[in-house]
Amino acid sequence: MADxxxxxxxxxxxxxxxxxxxxxxxxxxxxxxxxxAARLGANESAFxxxxxxxxxxxxxTPEMWQYADPExxxxxxxxxxxxxxxxxxxxxxxxxxxxxGNLVRLLIAPGDAVVTSAGAYPTFNYHVTGFxxxxxxxxxxxxxxxxxALIARAAEVGAKLIYLANPDxxxxxxxxATTIQTMIxxxxxxxxxxxxxAYVDLAPDGTAPALDPTSTSVxxxxxxxxxxxxxxxxxxxxxxxxPLIAAFERVRNHFGxxxxxxxxxxxxxxxxxxLPHVRAQVVDSRAALSRIAADNxxxxxxSATNFVTIDCGQxxxxxxxxxxxLLDHGIFAxxxxxxxxxxxxxxxxxxxxxxxxxAAALPRALAAAQD
Amino acid sequence: MADxxxxxxxxxxxxxxxxxxxxxxxxxxxxxxxxxAARLGANESAFxxxxxxxxxxxxxTPEMWQYADPExxxxxxxxxxxxxxxxxxxxxxxxxxxxxGNLVRLLIAPGDAVVTSAGAYPTFNYHVTGFxxxxxxxxxxxxxxxxxALIARAAEVGAKLIYLANPDxxxxxxxxATTIQTMIxxxxxxxxxxxxxAYVDLAPDGTAPALDPTSTSVxxxxxxxxxxxxxxxxxxxxxxxxPLIAAFERVRNHFGxxxxxxxxxxxxxxxxxxLPHVRAQVVDSRAALSRIAADNxxxxxxSATNFVTIDCGQxxxxxxxxxxxLLDHGIFAxxxxxxxxxxxxxxxxxxxxxxxxxAAALPRALAAAQD
Numbered sequence: 001m002a003d004x005x006x007x008x009x010x011x012x013x014x015x016x017x018x019x020x021x022x023x024x025x026x027x028x029x030x031x032x033x034x035x036x037a038a039r040l041g042a043n044e045s046a047f048x049x050x051x052x053x054x055x056x057x058x059x060x061t062p063e064m065w066q067y068a069d070p071e072x073x074x075x076x077x078x079x080x081x082x083x084x085x086x087x088x089x090x091x092x093x094x095x096x097x098x099x100x101g102n103l104v105r106l107l108i109a110p111g112d113a114v115v116t117s118a119g120a121y122p123t124f125n126y127h128v129t130g131f132x133x134x135x136x137x138x139x140x141x142x143x144x145x146x147x148x149a150l151i152a153r154a155a156e157v158g159a160k161l162i163y164l165a166n167p168d169x170x171x172x173x174x175x176x177a178t179t180i181q182t183m184i185x186x187x188x189x190x191x192x193x194x195x196x197x198a199y200v201d202l203a204p205d206g207t208a209p210a211l212d213p214t215s216t217s218v219x220x221x222x223x224x225x226x227x228x229x230x231x232x233x234x235x236x237x238x239x240x241x242x243p244l245i246a247a248f249e250r251v252r253n254h255f256g257x258x259x260x261x262x263x264x265x266x267x268x269x270x271x272x273x274x275l276p277h278v279r280a281q282v283v284d285s286r287a288a289l290s291r292i293a294a295d296n297x298x299x300x301x302x303s304a305t306n307f308v309t310i311d312c313g314q315x316x317x318x319x320x321x322x323x324x325x326l327l328d329h330g331i332f333a334x335x336x337x338x339x340x341x342x343x344x345x346x347x348x349x350x351x352x353x354x355x356x357x358x359a360a361a362l363p364r365a366l367a368a369a370q371d
Numbered sequence: 372m373a374d375x376x377x378x379x380x381x382x383x384x385x386x387x388x389x390x391x392x393x394x395x396x397x398x399x400x401x402x403x404x405x406x407x408a409a410r411l412g413a414n415e416s417a418f419x420x421x422x423x424x425x426x427x428x429x430x431x432t433p434e435m436w437q438y439a440d441p442e443x444x445x446x447x448x449x450x451x452x453x454x455x456x457x458x459x460x461x462x463x464x465x466x467x468x469x470x471x472g473n474l475v476r477l478l479i480a481p482g483d484a485v486v487t488s489a490g491a492y493p494t495f496n497y498h499v500t501g502f503x504x505x506x507x508x509x510x511x512x513x514x515x516x517x518x519x520a521l522i523a524r525a526a527e528v529g530a531k532l533i534y535l536a537n538p539d540x541x542x543x544x545x546x547x548a549t550t551i552q553t554m555i556x557x558x559x560x561x562x563x564x565x566x567x568x569a570y571v572d573l574a575p576d577g578t579a580p581a582l583d584p585t586s587t588s589v590x591x592x593x594x595x596x597x598x599x600x601x602x603x604x605x606x607x608x609x610x611x612x613x614p615l616i617a618a619f620e621r622v623r624n625h626f627g628x629x630x631x632x633x634x635x636x637x638x639x640x641x642x643x644x645x646l647p648h649v650r651a652q653v654v655d656s657r658a659a660l661s662r663i664a665a666d667n668x669x670x671x672x673x674s675a676t677n678f679v680t681i682d683c684g685q686x687x688x689x690x691x692x693x694x695x696x697l698l699d700h701g702i703f704a705x706x707x708x709x710x711x712x713x714x715x716x717x718x719x720x721x722x723x724x725x726x727x728x729x730a731a732a733l734p735r736a737l738a739a740a741q742d
Contacts, residue, residue, distance in 0.1 A: 022441055047436075232436065
């Protein structure tokens with residue numbers, strides 16, 4: 001691919017990094033010449049979607065010639081009933097990623113201040129940079145994001161947006177609802193908290209504050225990609241105050257949430273049994289990952305998500321060698337990018353065969369990393 | 372929905388229209404309280420996708436827990452082979468709509484000039500306005516877009532983008548490849564022609580100029596939504612010079628082209644028989660629509676697309692009454708928005724039962740419109 005830059009780009013676009021920021025596991029597989037034995041790097045749900053969602057999608061395949069409803073009326077109303085809120089508080093998008101992009105576009109002009117945690121979700125940072133915002137990074141407090149420090153920095157720099165994921169990715173930690181509610185109540189005037197709850201369906205009871213979609217201080221992000229097992233279809237949603245939700249209509253790709261996603265998500269939402277099933281599987285898998293870590297002299301951090309972050313006990317260079325060796329041994333995994341969290345590797349929960357593949361590969365990866 | 376505006380929007384976002392710009396047929400069905408008998412308003416392909424695409428999608432449903440390949444490697448390489456060009460010249464997106472949005476974002480800063488035809492694709496205008504560009508409208512020449520006038524206006528206003536659809540929507544007209552090549556050769560320095568070829572698979576041979584993806588004057592837009600019958604899955608693509616194609620990596624939603632779309636499009640591309648089948652069906656349907664128009668004393672315009680634009684023989688107010696009456700009689704259709712083209716209604720091709728429903732409704736709609 002040519003590495004020259006098109007001279008017609010806007011000054012902002014020309015200033016953005018030219019490298020591809022997100023490399024998928026398929027690219028790694030092509031580079032290594034063979035598929036991974038276990039796909040444990042993207043926090044997908046290998047427990048799959050609800051059988052009802054699969055059946056609904058199969059039944060709907062002949063209808064894919066029709067554009068989807070741009071209002072996603074049936075799904076949005078079902079979600080509103082599910083959450084006990086009005087549909088005007090819900091906006092769907094092509095995954096949380098697309099919603100974050102549109103939200104940043106709506107609120108961030110070049111030079112506007114945005115506060116997030118150093119090492120938190122890189123796609124959010126990508127969007128902020130992409131619209132010319134200025135990122136202010138707050139360190140984690142240990143292995144937790146630091147709500148009070150995020151609020152303090154936002155007040156100090158006059159931020160328009162604060163990003164916090166609860167539970168957190170990549171550390172798997174979480175704050176209880178009371179802590180998050182205190183944070184919401186402290187959001188400065190003129191600022192908005194993005195509360196990314198992609199993993200909240202997998203967290204302990206008491207992690208999510210009660211929904212109050214009339215609050216103008218916070219917008220909540222949820223997804224069908226994690227516990228619901230529909231990552232490949234791209235559907236997430238935002239819950240927030242009606243005027244902010246309505247503002248998405250000014251910039252979004254109105255026909256972007258595809259018909260397969262709407263059909264499958266509606267069926268998934270109507271299945272009361274699947275999330276409890278997935279939660280039980282995830283609890284088992286977290287325990288398996290903790291045991292595997294302990295068997296190899298490593299420490300698994302507590303997790304409120306469908307992944308376990310494992311402290312490799314040394315520095316970032318060592319953990320990076322462990323990760324590389326895992327990849328060489330057929331395990332797709334990832335790791336935190338920023339010290340001191342880069343002492344860890346991050347392993348997605350999965351069924352027994354995937355756990356067994358990881359258990360077999362880890363000792364060999366550790367041996368290779370010691371060399 | 373609250374109609375107040377969130378005070379935190381950027382000045383640009385606050386300046387954008389607050390109304391929902393695109394109303395889907397499902398919304399109209401909810402308003403009328405009953406489904407349409409025939410869905411002939413969105414230029415979807417009621418002939419459906421290739422049976423191979425349907426089968427591939429059904430087989431892939433259990434895999435929807437996996438994010439799709441953000442590079443869409445297999446599909447992009449298959450498309451490159453299909454078109455006889457290198458993969459570096461192809462960018463996939465969530466429909467042409469998403470590609471237009473990203474392209475405008477890359478090239479248009481507030482105040483930059485953009486040239487299009489008055490009455491052409493409104494979603495393109497939506498994106499230009501959304502990024503603060505200034506739209507310059509050129510009238511059609513009769514029922515055709517006017518390539519020479521578009522080029523002249525672009526030179527006059529120093530446009531960074533020109534938009535032309537060939538074949539055209541909403542008029543169904545087309546220019547031969549030689550005319551379009553002359554236009555490409557005349558694009559001013561510093562300007563880019565967006566050649567929207569969404570309908571080109573349905574046009575006569577000799578409509579598309581030969582692909583020359585090294586040309587920096589043009590980017591071509593194609594889609595699986597029209598002839599391929601996969602509108603609901605949202606997948607389109609751009610063909611252009613490698614540095615411009617690479618620039619999309621700076622702003623796009625990398626995981627946005629969903630797995631269902633990639634699977635179905637790959638299977639559709641591998642079926643050599645489906646497009647000829649669809650083309651034959653569309654030819655039959657165009658003839659049926661022309662007959663129905665003539666039977667009612669109206670004139671069908673020549674069409675190079677999967678829709679027929681019918682001149683209702685009077686002014687815009689009359690055609691609007693015809694359209695409203697058609698909707699009342701269960702026919703979802705649309706019409707051009709700008710005079711003098713708003714003397715017409717626009718009817719999508721479809722199978723015999725849909726044509727029969729339109730044939731039954733049109734005389735009643737015309738009678739109602741005369742009142």
